[in-house]
Amino acid sequence: MDLYVYYKVREADAPSLAPRVRALQARVGVPAQLKRRPDVRDGLQTWMEIYPAVGDGFPARLDAAVREAGLEGLIEGERRAEIFTDLPTCA
Template identity: 35%
Template sequence: MDCYIYYKTAAVHEAQVIAAVALLQNKLFTTLGLKMRLQRRPEITDDCLTWMEVYRDIPADFHGQLAPLLHANPLQALLQGERHAEYFEDAQLCV
């Protein structure tokens, strides 16, 4: 299963967001062995950037393991609104 988490931050905080997510990426890799990708929309809307964290092949208890790492991360203070998580699994294709 894969997890996609999106959120918004003020555009002026772009460098801080990247630094905070780099800390999160490092912590995820060292504690859970997970890698993640960070993407953002190319356009700025209402002075905000929209970010997407992409996690592949997550463990069943991923959300519970991620929560304490986020709580200790400076990213939380930069958010404009909520983080939204969506989960997807591979579909079985009939050919």
């Protein structure tokens, strides 16, 4: 499964948050990406963390790492997670 996590970031907090998220991603030990939408609305950026090909226990492990990293004060609202799986191939 692939895990996609998105959230809003105040533009003023983006420079402080980016290195924390990258450190978090390095700590969880799986390949990860950090992206953002190119536009800014009402002073907020939308960021997305992507964790491809992770196991079933990974979302809980990531949540624990996020709590330890103390990202809450730099994120506007909540982190939303979506799980996607590959479509089966046709025979």
